[in-house]
Amino acid sequence: MRIGYPCINRTIGCRGGRTFRLSSYTEKRLLDTAGSNIACLKQILEWNLQNHILFFRITSDLIPFASHPVCTFPWQKYLGDELAQIGCFIEESGIRISMHPDQFIVLNSLDEKIVERSIAELFYHADIIDILGLGSTAKIQLHGGGLYGNPPESMARFVRRYDRLDPLIRRHLVLENDEQRFTAADCLSIHEQTGIPVLFDVFHHRCHNQGEGITEILSKIGKTWKTSDGTMMVDYSSQHPAKRRGSHAEQIDLDDFRTFLETSRPYDMDIMLEIKDKETSALAAVSLAKGDRRFV
DNA sequence: CCCTGTCAAGTCACG
């Protein structure tokens, strides 16, 4: 078991996801920004290692506009050495990496142009992971997409589009249940038809489910991860006490997290904490998880 | 320096 947090570290003072406006795109701007993002990524990973945080989600903004038509610049050539070095550090340290393309990536869209853009963005994500030199245990987590008033047909469309994806993307892709469209059960059904591993989001499941208990659903989801996929990944968060249903908590609710650790005891997993205060909650979770026999 | 309108991209619920 590893504990992780996504994209941003507010303690160490650098930002790994700086971007700029499309209208100010130049090759120099791209290289400068991406270079500083990559340097920050390295700092974050080193800080994480010192703090026993061995799971991290790399921001999709690492190389701004990398999949946009405006970017014809071979950034891989210029930034590859630095990324490869970080990749070695990741491997030596036993760090696990995930990425999570944002909401605009919709594989099952009715609009072919959206699908094309989505696939270009997935290639960019796979590119980052491959340049880092990480294998098939580094994952890109994606939601099922839209329902478009016809859930079965929308699910079937996801399956068809997945089957046609380049293996370079497929080897890293995992499917995550979301808060209002595809439940964990839907994801398991898509897994049956495609073999795609399912990434369980505990909080989304609480908001949107078909009545299954956590232990029950985890036993099924655990089986969707093959040895080559690595330990199953799980997203964990809890409800913000004041905000509307589905809003992520500002800080980790340690009682709830303790309960989750107990409930999930039979299964090993790497846990991504989707909590607003990021590394602060991750540190608290690490302290708690140190008493768990699964924790590395 | 501070203020604030706007930012590549999609879907859906809510008011």
Next chain:
DNA sequence: CGTGACTTGACAGGG
């Protein structure tokens, strides 16, 4: 029909 939520404010131009 406009806005906010999602993993997340922050860039950039004008004062």
